[in-house]
Amino acid sequence: MQVPVDVEDLLDIARRLALGAGELIRTGRVQGAEQIAVKSTPTDVVTAMDRASETFLVAELGRQRPDDGVLGEEGASRDGTSGVRWVVDPIDGTVNYLYGLPWYAVSVAAELNEIVTVGVVHNPENGELFCAVRGGGAWLNGRRLHCSDEAALGQALISTGFGYDADRRREQAGVASALLPQVRDLRRMGSAALDLCQVAAGRLDGHYEQGLWPWDYAAGGLIAAEAGARVEGLRGAPAGRDSLVAAGPRIFPELLSVLEGLIPAGPPPQRQ
Ligand code: IPD
Ligand code: CA
Numbered sequence: 001m002q003v004p005v006d007v008e009d010l011l012d013i014a015r016r017l018a019l020g021a022g023e024l025i026r027t028g029r030v031q032g033a034e035q036i037a038v039k040s041t042p043t044d045v046v047t048a049m050d051r052a053s054e055t056f057l058v059a060e061l062g063r064q065r066p067d068d069g070v071l072g073e074e075g076a077s078r079d080g081t082s083g084v085r086w087v088v089d090p091i092d093g094t095v096n097y098l099y100g101l102p103w104y105a106v107s108v109a110a111e112l113n114e115i116v117t118v119g120v121v122h123n124p125e126n127g128e129l130f131c132a133v134r135g136g137g138a139w140l141n142g143r144r145l146h147c148s149d150e151a152a153l154g155q156a157l158i159s160t161g162f163g164y165d166a167d168r169r170r171e172q173a174g175v176a177s178a179l180l181p182q183v184r185d186l187r188r189m190g191s192a193a194l195d196l197c198q199v200a201a202g203r204l205d206g207h208y209e210q211g212l213w214p215w216d217y218a219a220g221g222l223i224a225a226e227a228g229a230r231v232e233g234l235r236g237a238p239a240g241r242d243s244l245v246a247a248g249p250r251i252f253p254e255l256l257s258v259l260e261g262l263i264p265a266g267p268p269p270q271r272q
Helices: 007-032 048-064 094-099 166-182 192-200 214-226 252-262
Strands: 035-038 045-047 069-072 084-092 105-112 115-123 128-133 138-140 157-160 185-187 206-209 230-232 244-247
Touching: 007 048, 007 084, 007 105, 007 115, 007 128, 045 048, 045 094, 048 069, 048 084, 048 105, 069 214, 084 094, 084 192, 084 214, 105 192, 105 214, 115 192, 115 214, 128 192, 128 214, 138 192, 138 214, 157 166, 157 192, 166 185, 166 252, 192 206, 192 214, 192 244, 206 252, 214 230, 214 244, 230 252, 244 252
Parallel strands: 069 084, 157 185, 157 206
Antiparallel strands: 035 045, 084 105, 105 115, 115 128, 128 138, 206 244, 230 244
């Protein structure tokens, strides 16, 4: 039998874990930021601190919530019995981290019965901690967040991201180059979790990407949605690995329709 879950407890744990892992990776960057392995392609890198951060998160969750499941970018995969599963990205923005760019984050989400219910994203370089509980709004360091109410696509600042596979990047570059003349400007900042939080904060009008993994968008997607943004996939699909579009509700329909015109319907991307 499942024990009732207190989502405020989950939020508290998520916050403390994100702060703890954030401190670990920020202070460990000097020694631990060298690339130690590659994953899907030679540019999809892992540093010692990606692994150390995930080890810390998984160990703490095992200690504090032993009956919960865990899914992590660096391989953590544990089934639970409580109805809660944690989805963690120990460093989102690993390439920025590798290069010393201060734009990376720890992302911690908790799903309850397969629905993302708590999300925390923390950038340890500037101290920003974004969080949300489903139905409870989105917050940045105690301040309530509201997404942009921009209505004109031509005035909109939109971010995107690219995968690690060269063929996939060629396709993504084609979409970005066709979108660029239709918007104020495009950004590619290197952390999808933080991009979604910028949408929540109204610092970006929207973000779109294909090929994300659940650990990239679980927490940030909830935070953007709780700040009032629409977070969906193309052609009526839910946001996911095939496609994710997050934007303020006024700009969303036009952005979605332009992207649907640029990105052909088809089988889900198998490559990163
Ligand atoms: C990546 C970042 C990037 C996005 C990539 C992700 P990683 O995650 O979120 O912004 O464009 O698709 O894989 O590799 O830095 O954890
Ligand atoms: Ca990631």
